[in-house]
Amino acid sequence: MPEKALSVGEYLTLVNQTLQCIPSHEVIVEGEVSDYRVAQGKWVSFDLKDEEAQAVLKCFMTTWQLKSPIEDGMRVQLKGAPKIYERFGTFKMNVTEVAAVGEGALRRSYELLKKKLQDEGLFGEGRKRELPRFPERIGLLTSRDAAAYGDFLRILNNRWGGVQVLHAHVHVQGREAVGDIVGAFQFFNALPAEKRPEVLVLTRGGGGLEDLHAFNDEAVARAVYASEIPVVCAVGHERDESLADFVADIRASTPSNAAERIVPSRQDVLYEIGTLEQHMESRLRDTIQDQQFSIERVTNLIGFILERQKDRLSRAQEGILSRVNAWLPRLSDRLSGSERFLRQVDPKRILARGYSLVMAGGAVVRDAGQLEVGGEITVQFATSSAQARILRLKDKGQQKLV
Amino acid sequence: MSAKKQEVNFTEAFSELEEITKWFDSEDQLDLDAGLKKFERGLELASELKKKLAQVENKVEEIKEKFSQ
Numbered sequence: 001m002p003e004k005a006l007s008v009g010e011y012l013t014l015v016n017q018t019l020q021c022i023p024s025h026e027v028i029v030e031g032e033v034s035d036y037r038v039a040q041g042k043w044v045s046f047d048l049k050d051e052e053a054q055a056v057l058k059c060f061m062t063t064w065q066l067k068s069p070i071e072d073g074m075r076v077q078l079k080g081a082p083k084i085y086e087r088f089g090t091f092k093m094n095v096t097e098v099a100a101v102g103e104g105a106l107r108r109s110y111e112l113l114k115k116k117l118q119d120e121g122l123f124g125e126g127r128k129r130e131l132p133r134f135p136e137r138i139g140l141l142t143s144r145d146a147a148a149y150g151d152f153l154r155i156l157n158n159r160w161g162g163v164q165v166l167h168a169h170v171h172v173q174g175r176e177a178v179g180d181i182v183g184a185f186q187f188f189n190a191l192p193a194e195k196r197p198e199v200l201v202l203t204r205g206g207g208g209l210e211d212l213h214a215f216n217d218e219a220v221a222r223a224v225y226a227s228e229i230p231v232v233c234a235v236g237h238e239r240d241e242s243l244a245d246f247v248a249d250i251r252a253s254t255p256s257n258a259a260e261r262i263v264p265s266r267q268d269v270l271y272e273i274g275t276l277e278q279h280m281e282s283r284l285r286d287t288i289q290d291q292q293f294s295i296e297r298v299t300n301l302i303g304f305i306l307e308r309q310k311d312r313l314s315r316a317q318e319g320i321l322s323r324v325n326a327w328l329p330r331l332s333d334r335l336s337g338s339e340r341f342l343r344q345v346d347p348k349r350i351l352a353r354g355y356s357l358v359m360a361g362g363a364v365v366r367d368a369g370q371l372e373v374g375g376e377i378t379v380q381f382a383t384s385s386a387q388a389r390i391l392r393l394k395d396k397g398q399q400k401l402v
Numbered sequence: 403m404s405a406k407k408q409e410v411n412f413t414e415a416f417s418e419l420e421e422i423t424k425w426f427d428s429e430d431q432l433d434l435d436a437g438l439k440k441f442e443r444g445l446e447l448a449s450e451l452k453k454k455l456a457q458v459e460n461k462v463e464e465i466k467e468k469f470s471q
Contacts, residue, residue: 144464162459280440283432288434
């Protein structure tokens, strides 16, 4: 090798000069950030990677160049000048501009906004309002081209009737979406009371963060928050979430679920009405039966008392009768004894045997001494009497006037 | 706009029916006369509500305003 050799430094200078031929202002590189570090608050370094190709680009920049925060996992696009650092022999990209793109970045800004709104109290459970039980007017905010529109109305019609749906056709994605949605919220809330819906439904089908950007927009979240009319928000599928969901009074999982949350089902309400009817009827029936029972009870009681009185009466009667029966023969025995006795002492019977009764001055004469000669006496015989005059008297000598 | 003016407000009628049913539970000794009157009113409400439930149509009205800001 007779030719003159370059020193390493000279060679690397040559490479770097060659690298400057790349039109760095026009070339944009996109990849995912990893191993993001900040040294001494000034020097930012990270790896930019392709997921598939396992290619790594070492990046370097200053914190002043970094306009919006980046972090590991974020997808970014960047511009910069490639360079080999002579001292370490490392190839690096001196980044001049970097901007987050795609899901990763949106996810990040979503999380940041979510935290901000949460800290402000927009998701507070305390401010969630109850929906009317049987709404008659519903404001529907969605695109008429969205599947959500059809899903919502189909379930609404299946479950319930007689509702007036005011449909505000709004874009649910794209540049116009945020303005449309915010405008529709203002429109509904500005309606006079008699035309104003009792509940608003903001809905669309599911999608990635990019599709849902309007539902994650701060202005939309604040419009939901500011709505005087309660808001039901339903985005896509079960697992999808959006900031509008968190602010809304009710977060429904799908457009169909929103309809289910807003109106009851006919069957349920019919059943409930039937139950109420039955309950009233059975309570009334119970009352009537209770009163019937009371009347019966009183009637029975009166009957019972009467029966008892009758019993007592007849028992008393029986008692008296048996007592009478017991002492009646005795009484008649005594009576006939007395009669016999009386009959025996009857003076008439003695007179009938031939005795006479002498009476003077109305009194029976027991002693002739009571008499005076010449006195008048009455002699009572069994059948009649005679008047007589005393002819003689003897002391202690009894003389019968026979 | 709904063409026919709704003669029965579903919410009000339903609440009244619930109130009546609650009344039946409120006391042990119901006044039979009052009970019969309430029962009659309850049945009337229930039948009106059922009639309303038979109504199946929901009306969709498109709002003409442009909302874009």
